[in-house]
Amino acid sequence: MPTSSTDVTTEDRVTTDVVALRRSVAAGAVGVFVHWFDWAAYAYLAGTVATVFFPSEDATTGLLAVFGVFAVSFGIRPVGAMVFGPLGDRIGRKRTLSLVIFMMSGATLTIGLLPGYASIGVAAPVLLVVLRLVQGFAAGGEFGSAASFLAESSPRRRRGFGVSWLEVGSLLGFLAGSFVFLLLSTGLDDGQLTSWGWRIPFLVAAPLGVIGFIIRNKIEDTPEYRALEASDTLPRRPVRELFRSNKKQMFQAAGLMTAMHVPFYAVLTYLVTYETDDLGHSADTAALLSTVISLLGLVLVPVFGMLSDRVGRKPVFVGATAALLVLATPAFLLMRTGLAGTWIAGLLLGVILAAILGTYAVWSAEIFPTRTRQSGLSISYNLTAALFAGTVPYLMTVLISATGSTLVPGPYLMVAAAGGLVAALSLKETAGSTLLRPEDVSGATPER
Incomplete structure (x- = not known):
């Protein structure tokens, strides 16, 4: 039986919705994945990072210093939120999504290349703190940008399903970071892990971030944001x-x-x-x-x-x-x-x-x-x-x-x-x- 034009239109619209949803999910979730991959890697490698950047006769002191840096990156997130949240409402979800993942990935890559205390002395922990601050600042803009983008890009009747992939990205990043740590801890001895092995997760996260940046840079902004743009009603403050x-x-x-x-x-x-x-x-x-x-x-x-x-x-x-x-x-x-x-x-x-x-x-x-x-x-x-x-x-x-x-x-x-x-x-x-x-x-x- 020949397919009616109505059926074709409906089928095409459904196909378009599915393709658009997949593209939106990839763009929205990839940054969350990179962020949580880095978070898990840093948390699991805390002992090794303490040895490389905070050498001390007391291992507990070094470990506390590492977790102190970890806490600082959490503390600065509201500052990032106050910057990237309003920025996304003024210039668009797409631009802030791209900017946030660029900053996070750049800081992560730099941590992977950073010399330790033995090479450059006190400059090493200082630079580590600065880079974690950059990561935390950028992370402050990730959730709001990604959740807004996914909600506004998902088909209305599949919006819950579309936005839920934001948290799938979180869980995947967490698991990937844990898995990489397992591979490193079983495949390398303590000397190798301290010498160069700890750098691998941070270096791996960088190309993932580049891929995410490319995906986000190629997407269109959301229909809702473009409607505000077209009607010249974007909020100034x-x-x-x-x-x-x-x-x-x-x-x-x-x-x-x-x-x-x-x-x-x-x-x-x-x-x-x-x-x-x-x-x-x-x-x-x-x-x-x-x-x-x-x-x-x-x-x-x-x-x-x-x-x-x-x-x-x-x-x-x-x-x-x-x-x-x-x-x-x-x-x-x-x-x-x-x-x-x-x-x-x-x-x-x-x-x-x-x-x-x-x-x-x-x-x-x-x-x-x-x-x-x-x-x-x-x-x-x-x-x-x-x-x-x-x-x-x-x-x-x-x-x-x-x-x-x-x-x-x-x-x-x-x-x-x-x-x-x-x-x-x-x-x-x-x-x-x-x-x-x-x-x-x-x-x-x-x-x-």
């Missing part, structure tokens, strides 16, 4: 506009993001330390569980993103945070029963985390108007990351030491879940909504 008109949305997004940050770092990073130090499991077993949870997330995050397109953001996110609120403390009780209980509880928390990861970014993007979307996402994400993400391992260690209770992580996760639940219940359903609102192009007057 997006941060002022954001704080004047969208403060409520910033608090709501911060609630959603805190409910993501705390379990993300608790389950994927701190849980390894918790298992070895507080439960007495072997490091290999703890690392294996972390890897399995990450692999589970790779499968489930886009599934939950797709589910949110079908049933809505609210049912998925509210269900996940309610489950975390109810099950967090019982999960840590179950971990104390033995290795089997630890795996069951860890996988359960991993499923809940995947549901949150699959929905929080797209929901946060949908609640902001196009005019201030990148500013709102960047500032909310990085402020909550600085306050609640990197502090998780430190706070858990301090609280367990102070209270003597290994159940502390459970109530802490419950507090984060409660905050996310309150934010979610205050929000309207946004699945399938249009991102370009009338006030974006006509109701809001550009500031002079």
Whole structure:
């Protein structure tokens, strides 16, 4: 039977949507992958980096210096958010995506080529600090740029699925960094790792960044941004506009993001330390569980993103945070029963985390108007990351030491879940909504 013109048009449109979605996903997720690959490599190689850049008779002092540099790169992210968020609202998502990955990759490559303390003395740790600051500054613009771009580039009815790949990129980068470290630690002796092996992950990340830069440089900007551009209604001062008109949305997004940050770092990073130090499991077993949870997330995050397109953001996110609120403390009780209980509880928390990861970014993007979307996402994400993400391992260690209770992580996760639940219940359903609102192009007057 001949195909009608209507069928051809529909088929072509679906094909175009799929191709456009794949291109958008690649452009949006590649920078997140590079960032998390670098993050994992630096974290796992902390001991070696301490030896190369912070030589000391006391190994703990050197290690603390490395993690201090790590913390500084987190602390500067809100500054990057205040720069790249408004910049993306003024000059476009595409340009900030390209600029951010160029800066991150350039700093990563330079770290891989940086001489150690033995070669250039105190200049080595100083330069390392500067380069980590550059990386943190650029990373402050990555999430807001990528989430805005993916949300605005994805087909309306597949937006949750499209934006969920942002977190798939995070998990892939984390796993890739862990895998490279495993290869280095098993394939090289300590002398080789200290002499030159530690440089490999940073040098590998550079060409990945170049590929990402090329991909991002070839894409078109989003339809929503181009509509603002065409109507000459781009915001002149997006941060002022954001704080004047969208403060409520910033608090709501911060609630959603805190409910993501705390379990993300608790389950994927701190849980390894918790298992070895507080439960007495072997490091290999703890690392294996972390890897399995990450692999589970790779499968489930886009599934939950797709589910949110079908049933809505609210049912998925509210269900996940309610489950975390109810099950967090019982999960840590179950971990104390033995290795089997630890795996069951860890996988359960991993499923809940995947549901949150699959929905929080797209929901946060949908609640902001196009005019201030990148500013709102960047500032909310990085402020909550600085306050609640990197502090998780430190706070858990301090609280367990102070209270003597290994159940502390459970109530802490419950507090984060409660905050996310309150934010979610205050929000309207946004699945399938249009991102370009009338006030974006006509109701809001550009500031002079």
